[in-house]
Amino acid sequence: MDTYINIYIERERDRGFGFFLTELSDYNRSGSNLKVEDNPELYFGPKIFRSSLHLIGSARVKKDQMRSFQSMLNYFPEEVLEHVFDFLTSHRDRNAVSLVCKSWYAVERFSREKVFIGNCYAISPDRLIARFPRVRSLTLKGKPHFADFNLVPHDWGGYVQPWIESMVKGGVNLEELRLKRMLVSDESLELLANSFPNFKSLVLVSCEGFTTDGLAAIASNCRFLRELDLQENEVEDRRGQWLSRFPDSCTSLVSLNFACLKGEVNLASLERLVARCCNLRSLRVNHAVPLDALQRILAQAPQLVDLGTGSFVHDPDSESYNKLETSMQKCTSITSLSGFLDVTARCLPAIYSICRHLTTLNLSYAPGIYSDELVKLICHCNKLERLLVLDTIGDKGLGVVASTCKELQELRVFPSDIYVVGNASVTEEGLVAISAGCPKLNSILYFCQQMTNAALITVAKNCPNFIRFRLCTLNPTVPDAVTMQPLDEGFGAIVKSCKGLKRLSVSGLLTDQVFLYFGRYAKQLEMLSIAFAGDSDKGMLYVLNGCKKLKKLEIRDSPFGNVALLADMGKYETMRSLWMSSCEVTLGACKTLAQKMPKLNVEIINESDQMEDSVDDKQKVEKMYLYRTLVGPRKDAPDFVWTL
Amino acid sequence: MEGIMSHENDLNLKATELRLGLPGTDEPTSKNNKRAANELVEDSELLKGKSDAKAGDIETAPASKSQIVGWPPVRSYRKNVVQPKKTEAETGNYVKVSMDGAPYLRKIDLKIYKGYQELLKALENMFKLTIGEYSEREGYKGSEYAPAYEDKDGDLMLVGDVPWDMFISTCKRLRIMRGSEATA
Numbered sequence: 001m002d003t004y005i006n007i008y009i010e011r012e013r014d015r016g017f018g019f020f021l022t023e024l025s026d027y028n029r030s031g032s033n034l035k036v037e038d039n040p041e042l043y044f045g046p047k048i049f050r051s052s053l054h055l056i057g058s059a060r061v062k063k064d065q066m067r068s069f070q071s072m073l074n075y076f077p078e079e080v081l082e083h084v085f086d087f088l089t090s091h092r093d094r095n096a097v098s099l100v101c102k103s104w105y106a107v108e109r110f111s112r113e114k115v116f117i118g119n120c121y122a123i124s125p126d127r128l129i130a131r132f133p134r135v136r137s138l139t140l141k142g143k144p145h146f147a148d149f150n151l152v153p154h155d156w157g158g159y160v161q162p163w164i165e166s167m168v169k170g171g172v173n174l175e176e177l178r179l180k181r182m183l184v185s186d187e188s189l190e191l192l193a194n195s196f197p198n199f200k201s202l203v204l205v206s207c208e209g210f211t212t213d214g215l216a217a218i219a220s221n222c223r224f225l226r227e228l229d230l231q232e233n234e235v236e237d238r239r240g241q242w243l244s245r246f247p248d249s250c251t252s253l254v255s256l257n258f259a260c261l262k263g264e265v266n267l268a269s270l271e272r273l274v275a276r277c278c279n280l281r282s283l284r285v286n287h288a289v290p291l292d293a294l295q296r297i298l299a300q301a302p303q304l305v306d307l308g309t310g311s312f313v314h315d316p317d318s319e320s321y322n323k324l325e326t327s328m329q330k331c332t333s334i335t336s337l338s339g340f341l342d343v344t345a346r347c348l349p350a351i352y353s354i355c356r357h358l359t360t361l362n363l364s365y366a367p368g369i370y371s372d373e374l375v376k377l378i379c380h381c382n383k384l385e386r387l388l389v390l391d392t393i394g395d396k397g398l399g400v401v402a403s404t405c406k407e408l409q410e411l412r413v414f415p416s417d418i419y420v421v422g423n424a425s426v427t428e429e430g431l432v433a434i435s436a437g438c439p440k441l442n443s444i445l446y447f448c449q450q451m452t453n454a455a456l457i458t459v460a461k462n463c464p465n466f467i468r469f470r471l472c473t474l475n476p477t478v479p480d481a482v483t484m485q486p487l488d489e490g491f492g493a494i495v496k497s498c499k500g501l502k503r504l505s506v507s508g509l510l511t512d513q514v515f516l517y518f519g520r521y522a523k524q525l526e527m528l529s530i531a532f533a534g535d536s537d538k539g540m541l542y543v544l545n546g547c548k549k550l551k552k553l554e555i556r557d558s559p560f561g562n563v564a565l566l567a568d569m570g571k572y573e574t575m576r577s578l579w580m581s582s583c584e585v586t587l588g589a590c591k592t593l594a595q596k597m598p599k600l601n602v603e604i605i606n607e608s609d610q611m612e613d614s615v616d617d618k619q620k621v622e623k624m625y626l627y628r629t630l631v632g633p634r635k636d637a638p639d640f641v642w643t644l
Numbered sequence: 645m646e647g648i649m650s651h652e653n654d655l656n657l658k659a660t661e662l663r664l665g666l667p668g669t670d671e672p673t674s675k676n677n678k679r680a681a682n683e684l685v686e687d688s689e690l691l692k693g694k695s696d697a698k699a700g701d702i703e704t705a706p707a708s709k710s711q712i713v714g715w716p717p718v719r720s721y722r723k724n725v726v727q728p729k730k731t732e733a734e735t736g737n738y739v740k741v742s743m744d745g746a747p748y749l750r751k752i753d754l755k756i757y758k759g760y761q762e763l764l765k766a767l768e769n770m771f772k773l774t775i776g777e778y779s780e781r782e783g784y785k786g787s788e789y790a791p792a793y794e795d796k797d798g799d800l801m802l803v804g805d806v807p808w809d810m811f812i813s814t815c816k817r818l819r820i821m822r823g824s825e826a827t828a
Contacts, residue, residue, distance in 0.1 A: 149714030206719065232721040260721065341725070344797075367726050370810050390726070392809075415716055416726060447716055472716050505717075531715070556714070 081107045091116045110134060117141070118576050120158055120182065121601065124631045125166030137176035137201075138163070144579050144625055145529070146554055147181055148206065151581060151623065153607060155638050158182040161191075162636075168195045176201040176227075183207070189214030193221035200252075201227035208234040212263060216242035219250075227255040229282075237263030244269040253277040257284040259308045259339065264288045275300040284308025287341040292320040298327040306360075307331070309339035316346040325350045338362035338388075345373045355380035359407075364388040364414045371425075375400045385409045385440075390416040391426045391447060398430030402437025410443040415474060428455035428481070435462035443468040450481035451508055456490025460497035469494055470505035476532040476557075479509040486510055492517035495525075505529035515539035519546025527552040540564035544571050554579040562589035569597050577627035588617030590624055594644035601633055602626045604642045737812060739793075743771050743820040754812045760804055767791060771820060778804040790821045 085108055088094050094112055098105045114137040117123060129135065142158020160182045167174050174196040184207045192199065199222045212235065218228065219242055243258075243265045253273070258265070265288060274280060274297050282305060285294070289310030298304070314321050324347075334354045343366055355361075358381050363369055367390060369377070374389065375397050381387075384405040391413050393401075401408070411434060413426055428451045435441060435458065442465045451473055471491075480487055487508040495501060495517055502524055506514065510533035518525065519542035526549055534540065540560040543553070544567065552575065561584030572578055572593075587604070594602035605623040633643040736753040750770055757763045764775050776787035783802055784790045791803040793815045800819070803811070 146714070148719045149717045150720060151714050206721070232719060234721065365722070365725055370807075414722065414726070415718060447718075474716050476712070476715055529717075531717075 078107050082111045085111050089114075113137060114176075115139070119627050119629075120160075120163070121631075121634050122576070122627060122629045125163045126170070127631065129166055129170040129172055133170070133172070135167075135172055136174065137178070138167075138174065139178040139180075140182060141180045142182035144554065144577060145181075145552070146556065146579055146581070151556065152605065152625075153638075153640060154208070155183070156605070156641060157634065157636055157638070159188075159636060160184050161188045164188050164191050164195070172196075173198055175199060176203075178203040178205075179207055180205040181207065183209040184214070185209050186211055186214035186217070190217040193217040198224060200224055201229075203227065203229040203231070204233050205231045206233065211236040212238045212240055212242040212261070215258075216240055216245045219243065219245040220247065223247075223250070224252050225250065226252050228253070229255055229257045230260050231257065233260050235261055237261065239263060241266050241269070243273065246273050248272075248276070251276045252279070254279050255282040255306075256280065257282065257308065259284040259286050259310075261286045261288075267293045271296050271300065278303070280304065282306035282336075284338060285310040287311050290314075291324060291347065295320060295324040295327050298324070298331055302327075302330045303333055304331055305333050306336040307334050307338075309337075310341070312340050312343040312347055314344060314347055316344065316349075321347060321350065325353075329353045332357065334358070336360035336362075338365070340366035340369060343368040345369060348373055348377060352377070352380050357383060359383055360386040362386075362388040364390055364412065366390070367392070367416055371397050379404055381405060383407055386411075388412040388414070390414050392416045393430075394425040395427055395430035395433065398426065399433045399437075402433040405438060407440060408434070408438040409440050410468075411438075411441065412445040413447055414445075415447040425449075428452050431455060432458050432462075435459040439463070440465070442466055445470040445472075445505075447472045447474065449474055450478060451487060451490065452480045452482050453485065453487055453490035453493075454480075454482070456487065457493040460490075460493035464497045464499070466494065466498040466501055468503040469498065469501060470503070470529070471507060472505065473507045476507050477509050486514070488514040488517070492521070495522040500524055503527040506533060507531060511535050512539040512542070515542040518543050522547050524549055526550060528554070530555045530558055532557045534558045534560060537561055537564035537567075541567055544568055550574075551576045553577075555581075555583060557582040559584055561585055565589050566593060569593055572597065572600055572626060573628050575628065577625065579623075579625050580621075581623040583620075585621050585624060586617060587615065587619050587621055590621055591617065591644050593626070598632075599628055599630070600626050601629050602644045603637070604644065605640060606642060607640050739815055739817050741767065741770070741818040741820065744822040746771070752818070754815060759808050760811075764791065764803075767818075767820065773820075775820075780805070788822055792819045792821050793817065794819065 081104065085094065085097060088097060091114070094108055098108045109131050110133070112132050113134060115128065115132055115135050116139045117128070118141050120140045120142050140160065140163060142160075143152055143156055146152060147156070158181060160177075160179055168191065174192075175198050177192065177199075178201075182204075184204060189210055192202075194217070202218060202222075202225075210233075215228075215230075215235075218225065246253075246269070250273070254277075256273075263286075265286070267289065270285070270289065271293065274283065280301055281303070283297070283301065284306070285297075285308060287310050289297075291310075291312055291314040294309055294312075298307075314324075328350050331354060335357055337351065337354065337358055337360070340363060345368070348369070355377060361378075361381060361384055363374065363377075369392075371392055371394050374393050378384075378387075378397070378401055382404050384401075385407050387401065387405065387408060387410070389397075389412070393413065398413075401411075413430070426446070426448050428448065431444075431446055431448070431451075432455050434444075439462075441463050444466065445468075448471070451471065479485060480490070487506075488511055491504075491506055491510070491514050495504070499521075501522055504518075504522065504525060504527070506529070512535045515534060515538070518528070522528075523546075525547045528543065528547070528550065530553075537560055539558070540555070541564050543550070544564070550571075554577075556579075560580065565580070565585050566589055590602050590604060594600065603625045604621055605625065607622070637643055737755045738751045738753050741750045741752055752763075752766065752770070754763070757766065760778065764778075768775055773789055774787050775789050775791055776784045778784060792800050793803055793811075794817045795801050795814045796816065803818070806814075
């Protein structure tokens with residue numbers, strides 16, 4: 001007699017995903033066990049008791065044919081598989097699925113709509129489109145992370161133009177483009193705006209090379225634009241009133257963020273735009289939008305969920321200010337707040353009414369809000385999950401955060417005065433207070449004047465759930481402030497306690513010992529940033545050998561050399577990239593590596609004005625960036641980049 | 645001042661600058677990124693050997709630490725936004741000081757003082773008077789003078805109420821008040 005099979009899908013944390021099939025027949029409602037030996041990604045068995053199962057389909061099969069895995073596949077029509085794959089949103093899951101067998105690879109590649117490329121030089125646009133012809137959303141990352149800190153020249157690379165050109169040629173129906181650390185030109189933006197009629201979402205983070213003219217092209221030509229999100233980009237202002245170029249017919253905006261723009265926008269156009277986009281949920285304006293304009297905007301958009309203010313300067317005794325308070329009170333949906341680039345502290349009480357609902361608060365660009373005002377504000381924010389502030393908050397202010405924000409998951413404390421070491425006002429005390437008061441803390445970025453092992457050990461004990469832990473002492477080699485010892489034990493405690501740690505940045509006086517701890521305990525670590533640390537090659541070797549899941553390693557000014565670099569060359573094919581600058585690696589070693597590993601691009605960045613006639617292999621390399629790639633050396637490398 | 649490297653952005657105010665700081669505390673500007681990084685690798689190697697070097701004990705070269713390329717690791721976007729006027733940091737924060745009854749005003753650079761004590765001492769020296777001790781309750785009791793300042797909002801405030809850092813960034817000019825006006 002016939003049997004019905006129910007197909008369930010569940011995601012198991014460590015083993016990827018699994019399909020659970022239960023055999024149901026008219027007479028036998030209990031499941032039976034079927035084992036599939038070679039494929040750990042698939043299991044069959046009676047697992048109905050798991051809570052996170054989703055029923056995705058039923059198929060009728062002949063009972064004796066269930067034995068064979070291959071025939072199982074024959075009974076899964078492609079539509080069922082596609083439907084199954086719809087549940088897999090993470091690109092890692094989808095990548096795993098493609099490896100199961102050829103037919104799954106085929107079904108997956110035609111059904112993938114969102115593609116994530118962590119290094120734009122790891123693959124070429126043409127090959128990408130060939131594999132995923134139905135791609136609708138593309139995320140690309142360009143320059144290495146240390147480019148953020150002026151260690152990579154501006155024209156190193158990461159151009160988006162070839163990607164857009166290929167997608168135009170390939171007839172891709174692009175709807176979303178998300179770029180980080182890429183070079184974007186006005187030409188690229190114009191091509192983008194004119195080529196994809198369904199384009200909906202543009203997110204640019206830390207990009208450069210474009211002007212407000214490019215934005216004007218996007219505004220005027222993308223008829224269904226939902227999202228324009230510009231985060232921390234360097235944009236040249238061309239005074240062309242780009243915002244006024246949104247046509248009157250544009251009512252689809254859901255998210256508009258132009259906080260990073262330096263120039264003026266037409267306030268009347270902005271107000272009209274906000275008024276006609278009733279689905280607008282997120283609005284972040286720049287400093288050129290004054291407080292009274294903000295009030296008029298809020299009056300039109302009480303449904304906002306995320307608000308970034310412009311200039312928050314006004315006379316608190318004025319009529320406008322009272323109106324602002326009233327408008328703010330009507331914005332009961334705002335859960336995320338940022339901005340305050342210019343601020344009159346006495347105007348801050350206007351936002352107290354929304355503080356109660358805030359889950360995200362970013363005051364890291366508000367140097368005008370001093371510690372006392374900051375603390376008064378935070379006292380109202382007891383639902384906060386994400387807080388970004390300047391170190392003017394002080395240890396005392398962090399103490400207030402610790403006692404008020406019990407839901408806090410992520411904290412970032414940035415330095416307020418970068419040029420003068422010695423005036424910073426947070427220390428290890430603030431960090432310890434936060435760790436003690438906020439049990440849900442899992443992500444931290446902390447710039448501080450000093451640190452101690454004892455504090456780090458306490459933090460490790462209080463917060464074993466860190467996923468991201470980034471500590472930056474303003475003096476990069478400062479020892480434990482009390483014992484004068486290296487900070488090895490402190491960071492060692494962190495990796496030992498936080499078993500799920502994925503990202504780590506360290507600083508302070510550190511020896512090879514701390515890397516021994518990383519290699520031994522940081523088993524889930526994916527990204528590690530090292531500066532001015534370690535004593536010898538052993539340090540780097542501990543990390544390369546022990547951190548099995550390492551994807552990105554970036555090292556500067558540390559005494560790691562050829563022995564460490566060449567010990568396990570195959571390791572680099574399991575990683576996205578390795579950056580080493582001002583270390584002990586020589587040109588000869590880099591050449592050896594490049595020669596032995598054709599699937600890696602080994603780039604040497606040499607900025608010195610004098611080009612040496614005889615390039616000596618024994619010479620130390622200033623900056624080396626290597627990454628795995630399927631397409632060999634890139635053709636757009638500038639003069640100062642030498643791919644070996 | 646021939647020995648100082650001239651930087652493209654440097655207004656050469658150094659040559660005419662009136663400073664009250666200690667001699668030899670000029671900040672070295674380095675044009676070549678590579679050199680700066682090498683210099684500081686040496687520095688840090690020296691530091692590693694010095695286990696008794698205290699973190700705060702960097703009086704001799706505070707500026708060099710802040711000149712390491714890319715340290716602290718803060719995005720340039722953020723650096724430019726939070727500290728937009730680097731040139732101001734180099735040229736000083738001069739404010740006018742008026743004293744009731746004096747024929748002309750003076751100017752002082754607030755940046756060179758570490759706190760209220762130093763500032764008040766300097767004012768006492770400059771105007772040959774005594775200002776006395778600050779107390780929250782009674783202001784500057786025991787003297788016929790009271791130091792006041794005009795803040796960003798244009799209000800006249802008593803010197804000493806707010807933290808020093810807040811004071812130097814909000815103080816627009818100083819006024820030494822005298823006599824019956826001075827005592828609240």
